Amino acid sequence: MALTEAQSEYLKSHTQGVLGTGRKNGSPQLSTINYMFDGEHVWISATKDRAKFVNAMRNPEVALLVPDNGKQVIVYGTAEGITERLERNKRTRALRAVGPAPSPDSEEELDQQLESEGRVVIKITPVRAFDRL
Numbered sequence: 001m002a003l004t005e006a007q008s009e010y011l012k013s014h015t016q017g018v019l020g021t022g023r024k025n026g027s028p029q030l031s032t033i034n035y036m037f038d039g040e041h042v043w044i045s046a047t048k049d050r051a052k053f054v055n056a057m058r059n060p061e062v063a064l065l066v067p068d069n070g071k072q073v074i075v076y077g078t079a080e081g082i083t084e085r086l087e088r089n090k091r092t093r094a095l096r097a098v099g100p101a102p103s104p105d106s107e108e109e110l111d112q113q114l115e116s117e118g119r120v121v122i123k124i125t126p127v128r129a130f131d132r133l
Contacts, residue, residue, distance in 0.1 A: 002126040003075070006133055010073050011037040011066060019044065019122075020063035021055035021079075029055050035064070036095050042075065042124040045095050047117055048083075056122055057081050064124065073131045075124070082121040085111060091121040 003011070019031045031052040036043045042064060046053040056062055056079035064075045082088050089110055113119075 002077070003129050004131075007073050007075075007129050007131050008037070008039060010068075010071070010131070010133060011042070011075070012039065014066050014068060017064050017066040019052055020065070021052055022059045022061070023051070023055060024058065034095065038094075040125075042077070042126070043091050043095055044122040044124070045092055045119060046122055047119055049118060053081065053120060053122060062124060071131075071133050073129055073133070075126045075129045077124040077126040080123045080125070082123050085115075088114060088119070088121050091123075092119065095121070 015034055015036065017033060017035055019033045019035075021029045021031070023029050029051050031050075033044050033046075033052070044052075048054075060079040062077060062079045064077070066073045066075075082091060089107060092114060093110065
């Protein structure tokens with residue numbers, strides 16, 4: 001695994017960070033995001049039209065900075081877009097459980113809401129990480 005136990009625990013104990021992707025012209029794109037780390041992957045909710053998703057699908061090499069009062073973990077990894085409805089819905093419900101947006105109770109309502117919003121999930125597989133813990 002690309003992460004140490006301390007890095008993994010740090011990522012699990014936080015939910016906000018800064019996602020770095022590459023624009024079409026090669027310049028960086030930074031987005032403040034909410035995320036969930038399940039011990040193996042970082043999960044981020046987005047919409048299909050957002051720069052973070054478009055950029056990550058074009059060039060899946062991404063970076064995630066999770067700062068906290070002088071401490072930080074930087075994860076470099078590979079992004080994958082999750083658009084399949086069942087997996088997207090499952091991951092979105094889990095993300096919303098730790099984030100600010102509540103989910104509808106029924107799966108049908110959630111599915112309709114996510115479809116109307118054009119919502120997808122970005123799955124990041126860590127490749128390497130650096131920290132100041």
